[in-house]
Amino acid sequence: MRKPEPVQVIKTRRDAALRGLVESVPYIQYLGVQFDRRGDELTAVLPYREDLIGNPLLPAIHGGVTAAFLEITSIIELTWSSQWADMEEGKLAGDALPPMPKTIDFTVDYLRTGLPRDAYARARVNRSGRRYASVHVEAWQDNHDRIFAQATGHFLMPTRDDG
Template sequence: MESTPPSPPTRIANLLRQVRHTGDYHLLTEAIPYTRFLGIGVENTTGEVLCRMRYAPMLIGNSSIPALHGGTLGALLESAAIFELLLRTQTDRVPKIISITVDFLRSGRPQDTLAKATITRLGRRVANLQVQAWQEDRSKPIASANALFLLS
């Protein structure tokens, strides 16, 4: 009898267990085509989960300034929130976004951008998070977001 490959939720659950055990966040970001395409990775060098979006010319939205495209910043903020939930809770499924509000505070320059999500409320079914993105100076964010997620 042929064995069938595991269903997507089972693959995600197995991958999350492996990442939580080994701390190799690269396994998680490489498994998601969207984060791989945008160059978004997860780091935990200071005891906190940070997301880094590596600069690439394709991320520029306004070439006359030049400034990062707002959609790429929104994707970084959303990804940071999802990774925070996946790595800080015991969920074995990717949370589904209910709503996100992004505030663009200043232009993002053509360089790496960091983001940090903070869980502000974690219920049994819903989680609220605040996220900030910055470049050189963490005290000067370039974008922030409030996000609401449905947990499985």
């Protein structure tokens, strides 16, 4: 029987793969979205900033920021889950970034006002075929039970020969 990998080796490999993914996208860096990882489960975090406001009177987070946050969470989750097996087998090619899925459509429901504080989101891949994927994502702030926005998106999966 093979000896299990030391836990630190596993953590370093997974964290490096996730960091590579998130840090490669300028817009994710611009919005300041971060990802918490527990095993394969990701939670996106959007730290509050004044320039994310869309309605200064309420004040409320911009609907476009919410949409962008949900779309980023969906794309990262989709890329992360589809490369998981390769990553675990050490098949990810060094610094080369995995090709990203392309958004076909994205529908956002705004359920409550986005308050001027941090937001969190988790995405679930409901179907991931060879070519198409369907993802659902939910975002909350103080209470996980009080979802403030949700979205469903369809994505075109990259083929091996896509750049």
